Amino acid sequence: MAGLAAFLAQFSPRQRAAAGLAGLVLVAGGTVGGVMATSGSSKHAAAPTSATPTPIPTPKPKPKPKPKPKPKPVNPLTGGAPVKGAVVAVKIDDVAAARPQVGIDQADVAYIEEVEGGLTRLVAVFDTHKPTVGPVRSVRASDPELLTQYGPINFAASGGGGDSLPTLDKSILEADISDRGGPGFSRDGSREVPHNLLLNLPAVKGGAAAKSIGWTWSASTAGLAHAKPGSSVQTVVGGTAVAFRWNAALHKYVRYIDGAAQHAADGKPVATPNVIVQFCQGYTNPNDIDPAGNPGHYTKSVGTGRVVVFRNGKRIDGTWSRPNAKAGTTLRDAAGKPIPLAPGGAWVALATAGASLTSG
Numbered sequence: 001m002a003g004l005a006a007f008l009a010q011f012s013p014r015q016r017a018a019a020g021l022a023g024l025v026l027v028a029g030g031t032v033g034g035v036m037a038t039s040g041s042s043k044h045a046a047a048p049t050s051a052t053p054t055p056i057p058t059p060k061p062k063p064k065p066k067p068k069p070k071p072k073p074v075n076p077l078t079g080g081a082p083v084k085g086a087v088v089a090v091k092i093d094d095v096a097a098a099r100p101q102v103g104i105d106q107a108d109v110a111y112i113e114e115v116e117g118g119l120t121r122l123v124a125v126f127d128t129h130k131p132t133v134g135p136v137r138s139v140r141a142s143d144p145e146l147l148t149q150y151g152p153i154n155f156a157a158s159g160g161g162g163d164s165l166p167t168l169d170k171s172i173l174e175a176d177i178s179d180r181g182g183p184g185f186s187r188d189g190s191r192e193v194p195h196n197l198l199l200n201l202p203a204v205k206g207g208a209a210a211k212s213i214g215w216t217w218s219a220s221t222a223g224l225a226h227a228k229p230g231s232s233v234q235t236v237v238g239g240t241a242v243a244f245r246w247n248a249a250l251h252k253y254v255r256y257i258d259g260a261a262q263h264a265a266d267g268k269p270v271a272t273p274n275v276i277v278q279f280c281q282g283y284t285n286p287n288d289i290d291p292a293g294n295p296g297h298y299t300k301s302v303g304t305g306r307v308v309v310f311r312n313g314k315r316i317d318g319t320w321s322r323p324n325a326k327a328g329t330t331l332r333d334a335a336g337k338p339i340p341l342a343p344g345g346a347w348v349a350l351a352t353a354g355a356s357l358t359s360g
Helices: 002-009 013-044 143-150 164-169
Strands: 088-093 109-114 120-126 154-157 174-177 185-187 197-200 232-237 240-247 252-257 274-280 282-289 295-299 303-311 314-322 330-333 346-352 357-359
Touching: 088 143, 109 232, 109 240, 109 295, 120 143, 143 154, 143 164, 164 174, 232 274, 232 346, 240 346, 303 357
Parallel strands: 088 154, 109 346, 154 174, 274 346
Antiparallel strands: 088 120, 109 120, 185 197, 232 240, 232 357, 240 252, 274 303, 282 295, 303 314, 314 330
16 A cells, blocks of 8 residues: 555646546456456356257147948849839739739839639739839738838739738728729720739829838859859749749849740840749638639748748748738848848749749
8 A cells, every 4th residue: 555655646636636537447447357357257157058848749640540431222122222202012913814914024022922722913012113014903811911011002902802901901001902993093905804904103102112121132142152053943832833044144033934934015024133932821711702712812921931042043041030010021041141132123932831842
């Protein structure tokens, strides 16, 4: 401090004042320098670093499974494309005087059933096509039981004796009866009575659309590898021989009568992709006697029994089952699996249990 006083004494007060100011600046500068030094040293110190955050990967959305294509709607009576409109079943004559039948080649399903005296008639079911058909004949008491599995469809006939019409009237079927003035009926003057009554199906109103009757359909023949040969069918319904032969060109079974291929009135063969021989119980119906005194035959289509299905020139043996009148008729092979029918309709021979059946 003494040295500093001696040093300052060399200067006038004004100079000392200026020197003091410079000292303050010097001191300030030192202080600032110190601060700067400190700041400078801080500049070279390891600066705190923040870790770069690891990016969280955005989860990729799982690909949505492609929706399974919806199965195409199928006509339950043919296995083909469904059609609009109501189903109509018609009772059609099947004796020699009635041939060639009109429109029978356009039926989706046709049943061959015993009536009386060993004769047969047809119950033809139309959905895909609605032609003029005939000759139309009378109902039998067993027809409502057979057709109830189709639902409340329209059933056309010429009339009915004994308990036939009362039984029909109690059923769920809508009746279109010629004797009661039903619409669409006419007479063909070129045919003899009573084998000349025709019905124009588009004139028939009401009834229900097609529903399942228990059958399954498949165009595949993969399951037929172990089936027996079945290119011909011979059986008996009542006292009437029933025969079909496989026609590879048509991919159908053609009906044969007395050794000749049957044709409809339009010249087309009476043919079907499937022939079903369904063996049924039955009995003589004393409540239905025809004008010749012959009692009618009642075929029971409810129950269970033997069945043989013919398709694609093959034969599949199995059983049929129908627990009640409103239920459909299931067809199963010896292994219990459903027997698939070839798309396109079927003819069903309602043979009496124990009737003969041969095929080749």
